[in-house]
Amino acid sequence: xxxxxxxxxxxxxxxxxxxxxxxxxxxxxxxxxxxxxxxxxxxxxxxxxxxxxxxxxxxxxxxxxxxxxxxxxxxxxxxxxxxxxxxxxxxxxxxxxxxxxxxxxx
Amino acid sequence: xxxxxxxxxxxxxxxxxxxxxxxxxxxxxxxxxxxxxxxxxxxxxxxxxxxxxxxxxxxxxxxxxxxxxxxxxxxxxxxxxxxxxxxxxxxxxxxxxxxxxxxxxxxxxxxxxxxxxxxxxxxxxxxxxxxxxxxxxxxxxxxxxxxxxxxxxxxxxxxxxxxxxxxxxxxxxxxxxxxxxxxxxxxxxxxxxxxxxxxxxxxxxxxxxxxxxxxxxxxxxxxxxxxxxxxxxxxxxxxxxxxxxxxxxxxxxxxx
Amino acid sequence: xxxxxxxxxxxxxxxxxxxxxxxxxxxxxxxxxxxxxxxxxxxxxxxxxxxxxxxxxxxxxxxxxxxxxxxxxxxxxxxxxxxxxxxxxxxxxxxxxxxxxxxxxxxxxxxxxxxxxxxxxxxxxxxxxxxxxxxxxxxxxxxxxxxxxx
Numbered sequence: 357x358x359x360x361x362x363x364x365x366x367x368x369x370x371x372x373x374x375x376x377x378x379x380x381x382x383x384x385x386x387x388x389x390x391x392x393x394x395x396x397x398x399x400x401x402x403x404x405x406x407x408x409x410x411x412x413x414x415x416x417x418x419x420x421x422x423x424x425x426x427x428x429x430x431x432x433x434x435x436x437x438x439x440x441x442x443x444x445x446x447x448x449x450x451x452x453x454x455x456x457x458x459x460x461x462x
Numbered sequence: 463x464x465x466x467x468x469x470x471x472x473x474x475x476x477x478x479x480x481x482x483x484x485x486x487x488x489x490x491x492x493x494x495x496x497x498x499x500x501x502x503x504x505x506x507x508x509x510x511x512x513x514x515x516x517x518x519x520x521x522x523x524x525x526x527x528x529x530x531x532x533x534x535x536x537x538x539x540x541x542x543x544x545x546x547x548x549x550x551x552x553x554x555x556x557x558x559x560x561x562x563x564x565x566x567x568x569x570x571x572x573x574x575x576x577x578x579x580x581x582x583x584x585x586x587x588x589x590x591x592x593x594x595x596x597x598x599x600x601x602x603x604x605x606x607x608x609x610x611x612x613x614x615x616x617x618x619x620x621x622x623x624x625x626x627x628x629x630x631x632x633x634x635x636x637x638x639x640x641x642x643x644x645x646x647x648x649x650x651x652x653x654x655x656x657x658x659x660x661x662x663x664x665x666x667x668x669x670x671x672x673x674x675x676x677x678x679x680x681x682x683x684x685x686x687x688x689x690x691x692x693x694x695x696x697x698x699x700x701x702x703x704x705x706x707x708x709x710x711x712x713x714x715x716x717x718x
Numbered sequence: 719x720x721x722x723x724x725x726x727x728x729x730x731x732x733x734x735x736x737x738x739x740x741x742x743x744x745x746x747x748x749x750x751x752x753x754x755x756x757x758x759x760x761x762x763x764x765x766x767x768x769x770x771x772x773x774x775x776x777x778x779x780x781x782x783x784x785x786x787x788x789x790x791x792x793x794x795x796x797x798x799x800x801x802x803x804x805x806x807x808x809x810x811x812x813x814x815x816x817x818x819x820x821x822x823x824x825x826x827x828x829x830x831x832x833x834x835x836x837x838x839x840x841x842x843x844x845x846x847x848x849x850x851x852x853x854x855x856x857x858x859x860x861x862x863x864x865x866x867x868x
Contacts, residue, residue: 359517361516377508379512381513383668414822415816415818415822416817417815417816418815421809421810422831422832423813423829423831424780424781424782425667425780426513429829430826430829431827431828432824433821434821434823498777498783499777501783502783648860665778665780
């Protein structure tokens with residue numbers, strides 16, 4: 357499993373715009389880079405990221421080889437209710453990882 | 463077009479060797495980086511090196527070897543027991559009669575205490591555990607040990623630092639003592655203080671050791687790089703740590 | 719010191735060569751425009767409302783920090799649906815396409831991208847009324863000096 361660093365506020369007031377910061381370890385091999393033997397290394401990247409808030413998708417993104425290794429993504433969402441925020445990265449070669457965090461909304 | 467102009471070269475040619483950096487001018491290469499790269503290092507939620515630290519923390523607690531012992535089983539809470547340790551490596555290992563680096567000490571614990579083989583140089587595990595241990599010293603001043611044996615190792619490292627080498631016939635000191643702060647092509651030449659290792663280097667798109675960094679500079683002058691864990695690399699490291707004494711540890715640093 | 723210019727140039731030309739090898743087929747501004755047309759389904763793109771922040775000088779093209787902020791109230795009635803980032807010098811024009819909505823609160827996105835060369839980056843935002851807006855930033859990429867030996 358890849359390491360992921362996720363930063364989501366643990367508490368928020370209803371209606372606050374909160375920032376979600378994510379970092380995940382992944383080489384993001386572009387498919388355009390020759391290996392030591394001169395042959396192109398096959399592409400191996402994260403292709404998709406989604407964020408759900410109590411099961412409802414609030415943000416998603418398609419990623420291309422031009423994204424840096426160890427993809428870093430920061431975006432926002434409105435703190436609407438207490439519950440679970442789930443982040444999922446999927447990609448080439450069956451890559452799939454989910455991280456969850458709970459948020460208390462008063 | 464991005465090759466350095468004749469001006470950059472004349473600069474290297476013109477300066478005499480031998481001027482050490484004045485103590486009050488010594489500073490981490492952090493200060494020569496762009497504001498964006500500095501921000502990437504100082505914000506733990508943005509620093510990709512923290513992924514290695516996190517990885518190292520898990521490995522610290524993982525049982526390993528025939529007796530199923532983890533680093534934590536012997537060393538407890540790294541935040542306490544490993545605090546300040548990285549700031550005084552490489553250290554003299556009396557039993558082996560050699561200086562050892564921090565990663566080398568971890569190899570020794572794996573071999574002697576856990577009864578398993580060392581992780582290979584630059585492997586994910588070795589870098590991660592080293593980063594985790596070194597991270598516990600973040601903010602603490604580099605304080606090289608006073609053993610006389612280490613002084614001898616440092617002296618050998620210092621001689622290497624000022625010796626011309628490679629097809630370019632350049633000494634480390636020609637860049638890092640005599641021309642730090644100037645530009646080579648587009649890149650500022652740093653003072654080369656090993657304050658943040660293992661680092662996350664943007665060029666590598668990964669975490670790597672000081673030895674990897676030194677090997678890059680050796681290839682840079684078209685010298686045959688010393689193999690990983692060669693005594694010369696440990697001696698260079700010991701010299702560089704002495705030269706950086708007092709500067710705070712930054713692990714995991716981010717460098718371009 | 720007796721360093722010959724030609725040797726020095728060999729060194730740096732060498733690293734430049736391996737860098738170029740790493741990006742065999744570069745996209746062109748034309749391919750980027752084509753990718754933008756696909757994103758907008760041919761609709762007109764107006765300049766404005768999209769702020770794209772990239773440092774003008776990037777120390778290493780492997781990780782250029784990029785931040786986007788689109789002017790929008792982000793309400794049910796008026797929000798940003800998608801933001802896409804394009805480049806004109808990497809092997810492929812697309813970088814990232816993000817899907818947002820009123821629950822985003824703010825139309826902002828920060829990330830890090832690879833830049834094979836100095837170039838212009840374009841971000842295009844699709845609004846809930848079907849209009850497209852764009853912002854650009856020019857960036858210069860410097861090469862690292864001491865890199866891995868070949």
